[in-house]
Amino acid sequence: MKMIVAIIRPIGINPLKEALCAANIKGMTISEVRGFGRQLGKKEIFRGVEYLVEYVPNLQVEILVKDSDVERVVDLILKATKTGETGDGKIFIHPVDDVVRIRTGERGEGAI
Ligand SMILES: Nc1ncnc2c1ncn2[C@@H]1O[C@H](COP(=O)(O)OP(=O)(O)OP(=O)(O)O)[C@@H](O)[C@H]1O
């Protein structure tokens, strides 16, 4: 199993959720995060004055999938969230040893 952790623009969350549900991927965790990438933040203009947003707000989406679903889900994330502009985000893929579905006690892929 893999935990797919995607940092995405907030606007991408609804298209992503719809794409995942349509692909029968059930379950995700989202959180509000802030950070920076290669541009070290983002320039914005407020009342005509340019300033730097040092820690850009984004959403972090965590999706646990079986190994055979990783590429499919990464493709869905790209299709749903890519704009081609800087700041589109990043996807991290971590190995996961086990998962427990608390209600049933199921373990491993069957618990996803
Ligand atoms: N190396 C990193 N480690 C941890 N988080 C990162 C890393 N790079 C980016 N992030 C997170 O992802 C968010 C979006 O990053 P971003 O898309 O700007 O990456 P980038 O490498 O600068 O790519 P681009 O040049 O397309 O903007 C950042 O605000 C930060 O929260």
Ligand SMILES: [Mg+2]
């Ligand atoms: Mg960037």
